[in-house]
Amino acid sequence: MDLEDTAEQAAYRQRVRSWLAQHASEAPVLRGEGALTDEAEVVRARRAWQGRLAEGGLAGVTWPKEYGGQGLGPVEQVIANQEIAAAGVPGVLDAIGVGMLGPTIIAHGTEQQKSRYLGPMLHGDEVWCQLFSEPAAGSDLAAVQTRAQQIDRGRWVLNGQKVWTTNAQFASFGLLLARTDPDVAKHKGLTMFILPMEAEGVTVRGLRQISGEAEFNEVFLDEVALDGELIVGGVGNGWATALTTLMFERATIGLGGEGLGYSATRFAAAVASVQGAGADPTVRQRLGVLCAELTAVRFMGYRTLTALQRGQIPGPEAGLAKVTLVNAATEAGELIADVIGPEALQRGSDWHHMICFLPGLRSAGGTEEILRNTVGERVLGLPPEPRLDKGMPFSELRQREGARA
Amino acid sequence: MNLALSDEQVLLREAAREALSRVDSLQQARSALDHGPREDLWPIAKDAGWPGLLIGEEQGGAGLGAFDAMLVLGECGRRLAQVPLLGHLPASAILIADGRCDEWLAGLAGGQLRAAYLPASPPTDIDERWSLDPMRGWERAPLPVAHLDARDGDLSGSGDLRRSAAERGSDERRQAAPKDGGSETVDGGETVIVNGTFAFVPDAPGADLLVGVATLANRPVGVAIDADSSSIHIEAADSYDGARSLGHVTLRDTKARLLQTEQEALADAWHLAQALIAAESIGAVEAALEISVAYAKERHTFGRPIGSYQAVKHSLTEVLRQLENGRSLLYYAGWSREGAPEQFPLAANAARCVAGRALEYASRTMIAVHGGIGATWEHDAPLYFRRAQLTRRLLGGTRLATDRVAGQMLAQARAAP
Ligand SMILES: Cc1cc2nc3c(=O)[nH]c(=O)nc-3n(C[C@H](O)[C@H](O)[C@H](O)COP(=O)(O)OP(=O)(O)OC[C@H]3O[C@@H](n4cnc5c(N)ncnc54)[C@H](O)[C@@H]3O)c2cc1C
Numbered sequence: 001m002d003l004e005d006t007a008e009q010a011a012y013r014q015r016v017r018s019w020l021a022q023h024a025s026e027a028p029v030l031r032g033e034g035a036l037t038d039e040a041e042v043v044r045a046r047r048a049w050q051g052r053l054a055e056g057g058l059a060g061v062t063w064p065k066e067y068g069g070q071g072l073g074p075v076e077q078v079i080a081n082q083e084i085a086a087a088g089v090p091g092v093l094d095a096i097g098v099g100m101l102g103p104t105i106i107a108h109g110t111e112q113q114k115s116r117y118l119g120p121m122l123h124g125d126e127v128w129c130q131l132f133s134e135p136a137a138g139s140d141l142a143a144v145q146t147r148a149q150q151i152d153r154g155r156w157v158l159n160g161q162k163v164w165t166t167n168a169q170f171a172s173f174g175l176l177l178a179r180t181d182p183d184v185a186k187h188k189g190l191t192m193f194i195l196p197m198e199a200e201g202v203t204v205r206g207l208r209q210i211s212g213e214a215e216f217n218e219v220f221l222d223e224v225a226l227d228g229e230l231i232v233g234g235v236g237n238g239w240a241t242a243l244t245t246l247m248f249e250r251a252t253i254g255l256g257g258e259g260l261g262y263s264a265t266r267f268a269a270a271v272a273s274v275q276g277a278g279a280d281p282t283v284r285q286r287l288g289v290l291c292a293e294l295t296a297v298r299f300m301g302y303r304t305l306t307a308l309q310r311g312q313i314p315g316p317e318a319g320l321a322k323v324t325l326v327n328a329a330t331e332a333g334e335l336i337a338d339v340i341g342p343e344a345l346q347r348g349s350d351w352h353h354m355i356c357f358l359p360g361l362r363s364a365g366g367t368e369e370i371l372r373n374t375v376g377e378r379v380l381g382l383p384p385e386p387r388l389d390k391g392m393p394f395s396e397l398r399q400r401e402g403a404r405a
Numbered sequence: 406m407n408l409a410l411s412d413e414q415v416l417l418r419e420a421a422r423e424a425l426s427r428v429d430s431l432q433q434a435r436s437a438l439d440h441g442p443r444e445d446l447w448p449i450a451k452d453a454g455w456p457g458l459l460i461g462e463e464q465g466g467a468g469l470g471a472f473d474a475m476l477v478l479g480e481c482g483r484r485l486a487q488v489p490l491l492g493h494l495p496a497s498a499i500l501i502a503d504g505r506c507d508e509w510l511a512g513l514a515g516g517q518l519r520a521a522y523l524p525a526s527p528p529t530d531i532d533e534r535w536s537l538d539p540m541r542g543w544e545r546a547p548l549p550v551a552h553l554d555a556r557d558g559d560l561s562g563s564g565d566l567r568r569s570a571a572e573r574g575s576d577e578r579r580q581a582a583p584k585d586g587g588s589e590t591v592d593g594g595e596t597v598i599v600n601g602t603f604a605f606v607p608d609a610p611g612a613d614l615l616v617g618v619a620t621l622a623n624r625p626v627g628v629a630i631d632a633d634s635s636s637i638h639i640e641a642a643d644s645y646d647g648a649r650s651l652g653h654v655t656l657r658d659t660k661a662r663l664l665q666t667e668q669e670a671l672a673d674a675w676h677l678a679q680a681l682i683a684a685e686s687i688g689a690v691e692a693a694l695e696i697s698v699a700y701a702k703e704r705h706t707f708g709r710p711i712g713s714y715q716a717v718k719h720s721l722t723e724v725l726r727q728l729e730n731g732r733s734l735l736y737y738a739g740w741s742r743e744g745a746p747e748q749f750p751l752a753a754n755a756a757r758c759v760a761g762r763a764l765e766y767a768s769r770t771m772i773a774v775h776g777g778i779g780a781t782w783e784h785d786a787p788l789y790f791r792r793a794q795l796t797r798r799l800l801g802g803t804r805l806a807t808d809r810v811a812g813q814m815l816a817q818a819r820a821a822p
Contacts, residue, residue: 284812
């Protein structure tokens, strides 16, 4: 058992560190003095910075070299993330693209798709979004209704609506799950597409969230014509492709808490800075528990990395790390606001965004209930609940639901 | 980066599981509650070499690390096996750190001698005192007081003490070797006289040697005491957990050997005890979860297995979540004690905090999932519940460990630029 870097890892860390020492001054300032405030400005600066990180080899570390990555292991990506955090500079803007959608294309895409899309995605030249959820399909993702119909050889037309789409307001492309065959069982008739957000018939409308900001959107598709070359993973294989994305999503959120700033060290520093709070026994009990849990998630991450290094695939239990992270960070927000008082809730406080964001993060990337169902069934082997939708063609299912309503 | 068990560690764990499968330790725990005999599983530990886990090979031990010890404790915890290592191992750690206790260590390594640790909690970021678990109540108790023996070298000095304990085997534990008049002096180890009481000391009844902390001229010092002395009173405490042996230890003008162990090493013994009790708890959680999951698959109500109901499924995944968190922290503790000792206090106490809460939740869930049968004397669930209830309040309790995690984190934050 050893947490130390190997000689090669130490050398890599040194390279990353000296790159950051040289370039950190180019990073956009997002908090505190001299911070950028204009939203468009922030996005522009962060995209440029993502490009610098990619050139420096600090983003997409695990991606193959031919697509602009470093062809290194997950440990090196973690080293890069640790050093980025330690340098106090922002990470990549498009974590959804680089962390989840790019890897999905690497796993399921055609050679042509990989060489066309991955490079610009990695460098922030083209930001991506995840067009999975719909008004009637979130937890029950396989119930998506956005319809893709083949009009002639190689041409498809899409109609429908997506929702909760993070970053769609400035994305160039989206990875979109659509129904291509309603007459087979619901998981079977799905296909994954690449959607150019500029395509005719695509409308993006911002949705304001708890904080008042609009980080996610609804996306309407009205007779959007797409080329068959934009299909990822083959017609009818959309569900398998989506599961790949979801696997990367759980790992990204659950084990990427430090990147979101949800770390025991940062929370403890907030409590320590409030006169008298650190000596209160109740505050200390609450802080102790949440710091212990966040530390546990950090070491669960190392266990997962060890497994990855050995070529094992992390199981669905990574979902439990997401549950712990969200709940411990939520408790941290509560505690910090308790010790600071109402000022912590004001716009402009360091904690305003986090406190507003966490209730939604509980749902994003799989709700706690859905994660517990999945882990209970796949890890503990508990029997699934009886389902009313098994094996039935999707169109028939819809008719029944319609009749009931 | 390599946070996984080595092949040797996997073997060690399997061997422990195999050795403990030969006794019905759960039944023993139950009958002990009915005032049946308390089985001593020390012979199993001796055969397996566990008493010497932490002791160097030169002294006849296995020369392994804290993580290996934690793996063994985990197996004991699974089966609620009463193997008195929780007392023995931290006591050994103090003597190892002293560096001049080779003769004792040889006996301790082979299991001819059994030691118990007299637990004392080191200062925190906001309380500079060392303290003991109280006999009753909320306030922590002060350390016992030591003073130098005015008649040092006189009858039954520390050298004598060491030899008499070393000469006894555990089997002959009650036939104390004759004292030789105390003519021998021990490598500079002085004798002190100690007065005080340690409450709820794990594994104290029947121990040959007691090792702990006392204050000498306002300074915490390590002391080792031959348990055979008539000036020691060990009262077996009635234990809520049939698999946990506890004693109240009262020292009245008791002669003790003054150790040279540094304060950090005395503190380390406390943190080691936290890590070991965490490991033992996580073992118990594993077993409680396995038994509960098996039952949830086979028990049917309303025409389907109860494990298919979300209320049941989600409780069990909550046990798993806490278990995995606890296990991850055990890895942290196991790695850091040798790999990053300055982080060991944080790691060990975080592990204790999460493991203690996990066991509490797991044992209650185990009873609930089993319905009526889970609340009966004959079922195993109450044994895990009893383990959880008592453990939560021993060795500073889960509460003190949690407080120390906060203290560690706050101290780090204050020290940061
Ligand atoms: C901040 C944020 C960002 C997001 N970003 C994106 C994005 O970029 N792209 C994207 O595609 N989606 C995104 N989402 C959507 C997210 O994936 C969904 O919100 C989530 O999957 C839940 O789906 P839903 O909103 O339809 O809720 P529902 O599925 O309707 O769930 C409602 C409630 O019912 C519970 N429930 C549902 N089914 C069950 C069941 N079988 N057992 C027990 N309880 C159940 C849920 O746990 C939940 O509490 C985002 C969401 C948020 C909040």
